[in-house]
Amino acid sequence: MLFPALRARHPGAPLWRVLWWCLLHFICYLFVSWFYRYRAWGAAGIPAAGPVLFISNHQSFLDPILVGVAGHKRQFYAMARSTLWHHRLLAWVIDSLNGVPVERYSADVKALRRCLEVLQDGQALLLFPEGTRTPDGKTRAFSPGLMLLLRRARPKVVPVAIEGAFAVWPRTSKRPHLGGRIGVMYGRPIDAYALLDMPAEEALETLRAHVESMRLEVARRLQR
Secondary structure: OHHHHHHOOOOOOOHHHHHHHHHHHHHHHHHHHHHHOOEEEOHHHOOOOOOEEEEEOOOOOOHHHHHHHHOOOOOOEEEEEHHHHHOHHHHHHHHHOOEEEEOOOOOOHHHHHHHHHHHHOOOEEEEOOOOOOOOOOOOOOOOOHHHHHHHHHOOEEEEEEEEOHHHHOOOOOOOOOOOOOOEEEEOOOEEHHHHHOOOHHHHHHHHHHHHHHHHHHHHHHHOO
16 A cells, blocks of 8 residues: 555656655655754645645745645645756756746746646646745735636645745845744645636735735744
């Protein structure tokens, strides 16, 4: 039962790739638990099968790791800036962890097409619809490109809120501080049809406000 359960985390992927993710997940779990007293809520509600779109606020370079540590039962794909593929070893690591290269500050049709393929294949995808890291810790407006993914793939949308990562690694700092508190909250899955029934701007603002509300709730829980 062990290997089938592991394969279910990333259907269709070779076993070595699933196990490689699990190894790095364990290392990252030790890291964030030790230095940042990492806490997470709501991961049990992540759908175990079918297309899933994680929608998260973006506070730091640590964010993909923070989402993946507690949400490890779905090994997701995630966008990363294409310049990271200029380094051969780093490119291999990112590819092995399901990275999708994207050209920043442009309408990257190729990256969007790849994201659609991922969701239409029944996989999970992590998206930071703010487009870039927050300048102040708050959740900024979401990009309208998100609505295209919803219309074409109809995934379950899992809102995710990260809090504490901005204080640990703000965009003005070259390196993270080794200390602090970080929390992540996974919201209840939202059916894509419920969002598509709204005007696009209303749907985007509804998601953004929901993520921001969750972020504030995580902040309150971290203070206890």
